[in-house]
Amino acid sequence: MTSSPVPDTPVEVIVDLLTKAQDIASYCDNMISDLFLAGQTLKMLIHMSQAKRVLEIGMFTGYGALSMAEALPEDGCLVACELEPYLKEFAQPIFDKSPHGKKINVKTGNAMETLKELATAGEQFDMVFIDADKNNYINYYKFIMDNNMLRLRGVICIDNSLFKARVYLNETTDSNGLALREFNQFVSNDPRVEQVIPLRDGLTLIRRVPPCKITDDEVFRGVTGRFILDRMRLDGKVAYVTGAGQGIGRAFAHALGEAGAKVAVVDLDGAKAETVVEELFLKGINAISITADISKSDDVQRMIDAIVSKWGVIHIGCNNAGINMNSASEDTSLEEWDKTFNVNLRGTFMCCQAAGRVMLKQGYGKIINTASMASLIVPHPQKQLSYNTSKAGVVKLTQTLGTEWADRGVRVNCISPGIVDTPLIHSESLRPLVQRWLSDIPAGRLAQVTDLQAAVVYLASDASDYMTGHNLVIEGGQSLW
Numbered sequence: 075m076t077s078s079p080v081p082d083t084p085v086e087v088i089v090d091l092l093t094k095a096q097d098i099a100s101y102c103d104n105m106i107s108d109l110f111l112a113g114q115t116l117k118m119l120i121h122m123s124q125a126k127r128v129l130e131i132g133m134f135t136g137y138g139a140l141s142m143a144e145a146l147p148e149d150g151c152l153v154a155c156e157l158e159p160y161l162k163e164f165a166q167p168i169f170d171k172s173p174h175g176k177k178i179n180v181k182t183g184n185a186m187e188t189l190k191e192l193a194t195a196g197e198q199f200d201m202v203f204i205d206a207d208k209n210n211y212i213n214y215y216k217f218i219m220d221n222n223m224l225r226l227r228g229v230i231c232i233d234n235s236l237f238k239a240r241v242y243l244n245e246t247t248d249s250n251g252l253a254l255r256e257f258n259q260f261v262s263n264d265p266r267v268e269q270v271i272p273l274r275d276g277l278t279l280i281r282r283v284p285p286c287k288i289t290d291d292e293v294f295r296g297v298t299g300r301f302i303l304d305r306m307r308l309d310g311k312v313a314y315v316t317g318a319g320q321g322i323g324r325a326f327a328h329a330l331g332e333a334g335a336k337v338a339v340v341d342l343d344g345a346k347a348e349t350v351v352e353e354l355f356l357k358g359i360n361a362i363s364i365t366a367d368i369s370k371s372d373d374v375q376r377m378i379d380a381i382v383s384k385w386g387v388i389h390i391g392c393n394n395a396g397i398n399m400n401s402a403s404e405d406t407s408l409e410e411w412d413k414t415f416n417v418n419l420r421g422t423f424m425c426c427q428a429a430g431r432v433m434l435k436q437g438y439g440k441i442i443n444t445a446s447m448a449s450l451i452v453p454h455p456q457k458q459l460s461y462n463t464s465k466a467g468v469v470k471l472t473q474t475l476g477t478e479w480a481d482r483g484v485r486v487n488c489i490s491p492g493i494v495d496t497p498l499i500h501s502e503s504l505r506p507l508v509q510r511w512l513s514d515i516p517a518g519r520l521a522q523v524t525d526l527q528a529a530v531v532y533l534a535s536d537a538s539d540y541m542t543g544h545n546l547v548i549e550g551g552q553s554l555w
């Protein structure tokens with residue numbers, strides 16, 4: 075036996091077992107590299123299709139299942155149908171050792187029976203991998219399509235669809251070759267799908283296509299052919315977020331980038347902005363950092379100029395930077411008032427105006443200001459007059475600009491978060507208040523920055539084009555109690 079390092083992951087365990095077998099039977103060499111390639115191909119397909127639910131018909135050792143499971147998100151799931159119970163006994167302990175194995179649910183027995191069970195339960199899949207008894211491929215395929223088990227945009231992969239080229243041999247009497255020939259013909263005549271030329275000895279990819287038109291309107295076919303989640307994508311858009319070095323702004327920058335936008339990360343603290351840019355780069359998001367104090371008009375103009383000179387346009391402006399100081403109203407100094415208003419309201423106005431001028435010229439733009447639940451209620455028991463009034467001002471600023479610029483393609487909305495669990499509220503003075511706040515929140519918890527991310531993407535996207543001057547309140551119900 076060749077000495078090799080102790081295998082670490084379950085996939086390595088399987089490869090290790092097969093490698094050891096290779097010393098006994100050298101022909102396994104091809105099989106191992108083929109198996110490895112097959113696993114990598116399947117894994118890549120899951121990544122590319124961003125599938126969350128996978129159905130594998132024919133599991134065998136579980137190598138393919140585990141390779142695919144590795145590419146699934148944490149809440150993804152793979153149902154593996156396998157005729158032979160002993161194969162489940164072989165694979166299950168390996169799955170149990172893997173952090174990805176919990177995503178796999180092995181169902182033993184005839185796959186057709188399992189399919190019926192899954193269909194009765196209304197199960198649907200983003201990807202189906204058919205790799206079992208060839209004479210049943212056509213039945214599996216028909217059952218899946220006829221019972222709507224393949225989600226819209228779903229993909230079916232068919233292994234061995236050329237069956238060592240026997241499908242092409244006119245004289246062949248090979249039952250598998252004949253079954254696959256009939257299968258391939260059936261699929262190519264099926265208007266519900268598009269089929270890709272087979273790879274390897276036949277790995278066919280079949281994509282579900284939108285159905286022929288029953289009703290020809292935008293609800294049925296999607297606005298400009300894009301369904302709702304696609305309409306929230308921000309591919310090709312340029313965004314900036316102020317106060318993006320941490321907390322809500324950082325979460326906004328990530329969300330906009332994940333949705334496809336290029337993001338200028340703006341913060342008073344340049345090092346923090348740069349760290350967020352590095353995070354975005356790691357996720358494949360194009361980003362730049364800009365150090366700016368948005369309470370200074372020169373800084374605001376420099377920020378806008380930097381974005382325009384880098385990317386030529388600004389589609390999305392998130393004016394999020396803000397500060398909060400606590401004092402009883404009778405003790406609030408003019409200095410505290412001015413400082414708070416200079417950032418929260420005057421600064422937000424300057425950003426809206428500078429970005430708005432660019433957007434009005436473009437005839438398109440989305441401005442999203444961060445207001446606060448404090449614009450609606452008076453949060454207590456902490457005392458924060460300047461903050462509350464400045465944020466009420468942000469809402470009125472948003473309403474006014476939202477209506478003034480709407481007919482020129484620029485929408486202005488704001489988000490009013492409740493109490494968000496950010497480093498700001500862990501200050502010594504605020505920490506004791508958390509229990510008190512919790513009893514005022516129907517949702518029973520503080521907001522996480524991630525609770526706000528969908529809202530900013532929605533307001534930044536074309537899906538919200540009819541919304542302007544709106545204050546979108548996200549506070550777990552707190553303002554209603």
Ligand SMILES: C[S@@+](CC[C@H](N)C(=O)[O-])C[C@H]1O[C@@H](n2cnc3c(N)ncnc32)[C@H](O)[C@@H]1O
Pocket residue numbers: 112130131132133134135136137138139155156157158161183184185186205206207210
């Ligand atoms: C080629 S292997 C599958 C390999 C696996 N997909 C992978 O990538 O690692 C085919 C498997 O299909 C199973 N099989 C054959 N007929 C079946 C049926 N009617 N129902 C369920 N499984 C079946 C076999 O027991 C065998 O384990």
